[in-house]
Amino acid sequence: MAVKREKGKKTVVCVDCGVLLTKDKAVLENNKYYCERCFSSLKEKVEEKIYFYPPEGFLRILCYILSFLSPLLGFILGTIYFSQNNKENKTFGKNCFIIMAIGLGVIFAFIIFSILFNLALFGINNLSFNIKEGYY
Numbered sequence: 001m002a003v004k005r006e007k008g009k010k011t012v013v014c015v016d017c018g019v020l021l022t023k024d025k026a027v028l029e030n031n032k033y034y035c036e037r038c039f040s041s042l043k044e045k046v047e048e049k050i051y052f053y054p055p056e057g058f059l060r061i062l063c064y065i066l067s068f069l070s071p072l073l074g075f076i077l078g079t080i081y082f083s084q085n086n087k088e089n090k091t092f093g094k095n096c097f098i099i100m101a102i103g104l105g106v107i108f109a110f111i112i113f114s115i116l117f118n119l120a121l122f123g124i125n126n127l128s129f130n131i132k133e134g135y136y
């Protein structure tokens with residue numbers, strides 16, 4: 001009787017520890033069967049991998065400075081941390097984006113300033129050139 005019942009249920013093997021279990025007790029993950037114990041430890045491992053925290057203290061300030069100096073780096077840092085699920089990483093990612101935007105704004109302002117400055121210089125040069133040309 002007991003054998004008959006066992007036959008009715010499909011048995012699977014846990015890919016991690018190799019224990020035999022009935023299909024209804026096994027956990028299916030990525031087309032692989034795990035026993036409950038292995039599955040919970042697997043989940044912990046995955047969470048450890050994904051769950052990385054934003055840098056603290058000096059490193060965090062360094063990241064902000066780098067984001068300011070190099071908007072590309074700020075964008076990369078912001079994207080990495082903003083895509084994370086926990087709030088701390090999201091906040092850090094958002095800060096990187098904001099600082100990157102400020103950095104871009106400063107660069108943009110600097111470009112405009114240098115263009116205006118060059119235009120002014122070019123204008124003066126042009127003026128002196130015209131005067132010189134007037135002499136000859």
Ligand SMILES: [Zn+2]
Nearest residue numbers: 014017035038
């Ligand atoms: Zn197992």
